Amino acid sequence: MIDLYTWSTPNGRKVSIMLEECGLPYRVHPIDISKGDQFGPDYVAINPNSKIPAIVDPQGPDGRPLALFESGAILVYLADKTGLFMPADAVGRYQVLQWLMFQMGGIGPMFGQTHHFRRFAPEPVPYAVDRYSKETRRLYGVLDKRLAEVEYVAGAYSIADMAIYPWCQRSDWQGVDLAADFPSVKRWQDAVAARPAVARGMAVPA
Ligand SMILES: N[C@@H](CCC(=O)N[C@@H](CS)C(=O)NCC(=O)O)C(=O)O
DSSP: OEEEEEOSSHHHHHHHHHHHHHTOOEEEEEOOTTTTGGGSHHHHTTOTTOOSOEEEESSOTTSSOEEEESHHHHHHHHHHHHTOSSOSSHHHHHHHHHHHHHIIIIIHHHHHHHHIIIIIOSSOOHHHHHHHHHHHHHHHHHHHHHHTTOSBTTBSSOHHHHHHHHHHTTTTTTTOOHHHHOHHHHHHHHHHHTOHHHHHHHTOOO
């Protein structure tokens, strides 16, 4: 059984969505990042970067336990392990990886900064709010254009959708009205939300 170390954030939920979609048995270990659990020595031994999520698969590719951190790497690993949510053909695989990297290098860090400066910064920093809010809207624009052309970000439903979706669930934190401003993202968001495995994954940790 896979051990999942996670918390109730978009990066954690990407992985619980994928585990639910694949039907892989897993055990949840909540790492309360508001209390500093990510810095405990037992967790640092699994993820030296002290961030959630991480997994330990007792049955790694060589039959030995494998510990993995970085949510994008975990999603690729689970897709390779199961043969699910990643196309077998090379072009399709690179399309998925492209949009996964768009999330990992763009949406995740930029939306994360928007959340920080709009909600959690101890003092108002108008320059940062403006900078990250603008970049968030720009990224939504790229996504909206893409989703006006295809049903899911890489064509068929894949780990790229699972990576992006939890970040879009916090559009209110970003000051973004998806229905009004990014209708194709909203259409896609509703389609992803309707998947029972996504609803279960978004509820982890309980
Ligand atoms: N690139 C990493 C980012 C992970 C990350 O930033 N996790 C946040 C929660 S969403 C975290 O653990 N924060 C705790 C901290 O910064 O101390 C990934 O995708 O796994």
